Amino acid sequence: MTVLQLDRVTKKFGDFQALDQVSMELNKGEIYGFIGPNGAGKSTTIRILLGMLKATDGRATIFGKDAWKDAAEIHKRCAYVPGDVYVWPNLTGGEVIDVLLKMNGSYSEKKRDEWVERFQFDPTKKARSYSKGNRQKIALIAAFASEADLFILDEPTSGLDPLMEHTFQQGLREVKEAGKTVLLSSHILSEVEKLCDRVAIIRKGKIIERGTLNDLRHLTRMQMQVETRESPEGLAKLSGVHQLEEERGQFTFQADTDHMEEIIDYLNKYGVRKMESTPPTLEDLFMRHYEERSSEENA
Template sequence: MPIIEASHLTKRFGKFTALDGVDLEVNEGEVYGFIGPNGAGKSTTIRILLGMIKATEGKARIFGKDVWADAVDIHKRIAYVPGDVNLWPNLTGGEVIDLFMTMNGSTNQAKREELIKKFNFDPTKKSRTYSKGNRQKVALIAAFAFDADLYILDEPTSGLDPLMENIFQECVLDAKRAGKSVLLSSHILSEVEKLCDRVGIIRHGKIIETGTLDELRHLTRTHLTIKTKEQLTSLNKLKGIHNLEEKDSELTFQVDTEEMDTVIRYIAEFGILKLESAPPTLEDLFMRHYLGTENSKEEGAL
């Protein structure tokens, strides 16, 4: 059952089109990764979903309710963490967490204390003394202490060190195991790859790919390192071969996944002594889309 349903979302600011027909669906119990570089439209989409701004065109529903007309009701069941948290400077971190929890209707003090300990957070200091990472911790602790049905996380680990990022990932997986839904906006591809069931890639205000990681990996390239008994010839003439290099009698290259079978059969004719394969990553997919876009722009400009 879809928790979030967005159809043809368009948002214009004057002559600038920030979103151009975005379709988005997040299912119950699913962690959905929403990826793209800064300025691609992630935060604009999220602000529409939160009822903070109104879409120029299109519709969006959360829990079956209109995100603009029913924002108050929707917010009773969601937790939100932005990428840049602003706090009341004269309140302590603990006081801010308590305030957020009260606003959410949460009374789970045991969960609050558990998260403060996990995130190695000092709640007694004034908020004005906190680093960016500690401000993020305040929002994350308040969010995960709340038994929300949907967590909307917009670049939530911005400013956190790697150890705290691991704690965050544990919290997301705990929420998933509890049947909660998560919309995770991020440009940290390793984070998305570890956590998400499905991903959507947004570029220039448009969703350009969406699906499970396995479904998207057919568009990526596998890295191979090989050594053969006989000299391998004409490999660069095969379809799907990229970035071919030779070093110390070994060849390294990338191969389009859909051409893998043909390439391996060809290499086998030369007698394989060594073959190392690195699986395609989400980063490969991401960079392939964006580098392709930039190259197209440059070609068009010439």
Template sequence: MSVLQVTELSKKFGSFPALNGVNLEMKEGEILGFIGPNGAGKSTAIRILLGILKPTGGEARIFGMDVWSDAVSIHKRTAYVPGDVNLWPNLTGGEVIDLFLKLNGRSDRSRRDAFIKRFDLDPSKKCRTYSKGNRQKVALIAAFAMDADLFILDEPTSGLDPLMEQVFQECVLDAKRQGKSVLLSSHILSEVEKLCDRVSIIRQGQVIETGSLLELRHLTRTQMSVTTKVPVTGLQEMAGIHNVEEDGNHTLFQIDSERMDEVIRHISPFGVIKLESAPPTLEDLFMRHYEGGGRP
């Protein structure tokens, strides 16, 4: 079942096309990564999903409902965490969390307290005294304590220390185990890589690639490190080989995955002593999409 369905979504600000035919789909219980550089259209798309902006064209539906006309009903089942949280300065963190939960109508004191403890937040302090990381914690606690069906998280770990990032990741995976759905927009590619079932890459207002990490990795290069009895020759001339670095009998290079078999056969006669390969990371994939105009 599709929790989120976006079809040919477009949004113009004057003559500027912020979104141009965006298509997205997210299944129930799925964590979908939504990545792209600043200005790619991520925040515009998320604001449309939240019913804050009205699209110029196309359609966006959550739980089968239109995100613009049915925004109130959708919000009852949706939790949103932005990357820069602004709170009421004279309220305490606990009061803000309680306010958010009361507005949603899903207040559960024991659940709230459990997440406050998990994120190590002092809820008695005024929000004006909080650091950016603590303001972020307030928003995350309110979201996870709400027990929503869909979490829309836009750079949610901005300002968190590594320990709290780990807590956040555990909370997201717990939500997934409970059958919840998560749309995660993040610049922290290692975070996306750890959490997401699928990834959508947006560039200049268009989704240019969507798939599981396994499906997308064919677009990237594998890092190879080879030590041989005699120096390897002829690699530079082979198709699909990149960034060759030679140091005596040790060779470091990148290889297009589809060329792996012929390269292994090429280096075997040189007497392989040690062969190491590192799988491509999501960062490799992301960067290749932006080299020389976008397509790998």
């Protein structure tokens, strides 16, 4: 079941084109990663989904409703956490959480208290005294205690320490198990890699890649460490071998996955004593893809 859909959404601010025909589809019960550098268009996309901005062209729908025209109705079933949370300074943290929950609609006081404890949050202090990390906790507690069907999270762990990041990640897993849907915009690639079912990479307002992590990994390279009885002459010239280095008889290089069989057959001729391969991380994929795109544009 489709929960959220962007269909060729374009957004212009005067002569500047922030989004260029962005399309995306989120299904019920999945966590969808949305990654890209600052200025790539992540937050603009999210503001269109929240009905804060109107798309110049294209269509954005959530629960089958128009994100711009039906924003108030959609928000009753959504929880949103921005990357920088602003709160009412004269209210206590607990009062802010309650206001946010009442604005959202139905919620559970038991879940609210549970998440206050899990995030080790003191709700009795005035909001103006909280650090950035504690302000993030306010929004996260309100989100996890709500009965939302869709969670839209824009750099939600900004300012959290590693222990609280782990609590957040566990919360997302529980949300997924409950059949809820999550759009997670993040620059913490390890977080996306651990949590997301599918990923979209946005660059200069365009989606340049999308799919599961396995779908995307074919675009990048395995990190190889090999030791052979005889020196593998000509390895550097072999198709699919990149950045070959040799130290004390051990060869380290990157290998294109679609050439792995050919590379392994070649190395076997020289008597493989040891071979280790490390699958690429999302960060490897991300950096290589950007470097290649930049090289193409500058050529």
